[in-house]
Amino acid sequence: MKIRCxxxxxxxxxxxxxxxxxxxTRKIKLSLTIGKEYxxxxxxxxxxxxxYYICDDIFSYYPMENPAPMFEVVDSRVSKYWQxxxxxxxxxxxxxxxxxxxxxxxxxxxxxxxxxVEIFDKVKELMDAEDFALPPLDVAVEKLxxxxxx
Amino acid sequence: MKIRCxxxxxxxxxxxxxEPAIGYTKQIQFSLTVGREYxxxxxxxxxxxxxYYICDDNYTYYPxQNPAPLFEVVDSRVSKYWRxxxxxxxxxxxxxxxxxxxxxxxxxxxxxxxxxVEIFDQVKELMDAEDFDLPPLDVAVDKLxxxxxx
Numbered sequence: 001m002k003i004r005c006x007x008x009x010x011x012x013x014x015x016x017x018x019x020x021x022x023x024x025t026r027k028i029k030l031s032l033t034i035g036k037e038y039x040x041x042x043x044x045x046x047x048x049x050x051x052y053y054i055c056d057d058i059f060s061y062y063p064m065e066n067p068a069p070m071f072e073v074v075d076s077r078v079s080k081y082w083q084x085x086x087x088x089x090x091x092x093x094x095x096x097x098x099x100x101x102x103x104x105x106x107x108x109x110x111x112x113x114x115x116x117v118e119i120f121d122k123v124k125e126l127m128d129a130e131d132f133a134l135p136p137l138d139v140a141v142e143k144l145x146x147x148x149x150x
Numbered sequence: 151m152k153i154r155c156x157x158x159x160x161x162x163x164x165x166x167x168x169e170p171a172i173g174y175t176k177q178i179q180f181s182l183t184v185g186r187e188y189x190x191x192x193x194x195x196x197x198x199x200x201x202y203y204i205c206d207d208n209y210t211y212y213p214x215q216n217p218a219p220l221f222e223v224v225d226s227r228v229s230k231y232w233r234x235x236x237x238x239x240x241x242x243x244x245x246x247x248x249x250x251x252x253x254x255x256x257x258x259x260x261x262x263x264x265x266x267v268e269i270f271d272q273v274k275e276l277m278d279a280e281d282f283d284l285p286p287l288d289v290a291v292d293k294l295x296x297x298x299x300x
Contacts, residue, residue, distance in 0.1 A: 047198045076233040083226040
C-alpha cells in the first residue's frame with residue numbers, strides 16, 4: 001500500500017487528531033514532503049483516528065506513525081505480509097507478523113535493539129519490492145477450480 | 151482472515167455498538183452460532199467500532215455486517231484480494247476491489263442484481279479457498295535478492 005503526502009502541518013488536521021500532550025498541535029510540522037509517496041508498513045486505528053507507519057523524511061531505522069488526513073492513498077492493495085489484530089480495548093493494528101509476535105516489538109525497534117532493527121530492515125525490503133497484479137476474477141476462479149479438481 | 155463467534159446477543163455488545171435506531175439493542179439476537187468460524191470478506195471501521203462482513207447463518211447471497219466484539223480472530227492473515235479505502239468522513243473500509251469500483255456495489259448486491267451477485271459468488275469462492283504460508287523472513291529476502299540480481 002502506498003500513500004502520497006498532501007499536507008504536512010497540524011493546520012490540516014481534523015480536531016480528533018489534535019492531542020497536545022503527544023505533540024499533535026495545530027503548529028506541528030511533520031517530516032513529510034508534499035507530493036512524495038511513502039510505503040505503508042503498518043496501520044493503527046484508535047477511536048476513529050487512523051495512523052500510517054511510514055519511513056518519513058527523517059527515517060533512521062524505524063517507521064513513524066503519521067495521521068491519515070495528511071495523505072491520499074495511491075495504491076490501495078494491502079500487503080501480503082499484513083495481519084489483523086483487534087485488542088480488547090478497541091485498538092486496531094494492521095501490521096506484519098513479527099510486530100505481533102512480541103508485544104514489545106515496536107518499543108524494542110525504536111530502542112534500536114539489533115534483532116528488531118534487522119527484522120524491520122528485511123520487512124521493509126520485502127514490502128518496498130511488493131508489486132503484484134491479480135488476474136481478473138473469472139480467470140482466478142477458473143484457475144482455482146482447475147486446481148481443486150486435479 | 152477467519153473469525154470465531156464467541157457471543158451472539160446484544161447483551162455482549164459494548165455501549166458504543168448499541169444503536170436502537172438501526173436495531174442494535176441489548177436484546178438483539180444475531181444469526182450466528184457460538185463456536186462457529188466465519189470467513190471475513192470485508193470489514194469497516196466507523197468512529198471506533200469495527201464491523202465484519204461475513205456469511206452468517208441466514209446467508210443467502212450477500213455478506214452481512216456483524217459487530218467485532220462478537221468474535222475472536224482465528225486466522226489474522228489479510229486477504230490478497232483486499233484493498234484499503236478511507237473516506238473523507240473518516241470511514242475506513244477494507245474489501246475486495248469490486249466493492250470499491252462501483253460506490254453502489256453493496257447496495258446492488260443486497261438488491262440481488264445479477265452482476266453483483268455473480269461477482270460476490272466468485273470472490274467468496276476465492277476467499278474461502280485462500281490459504282497460504284509465507285516463507286520465513288530470511289528465505290523471503292534471499293529469494294527477493296536473487297530475483298533482483300538476475
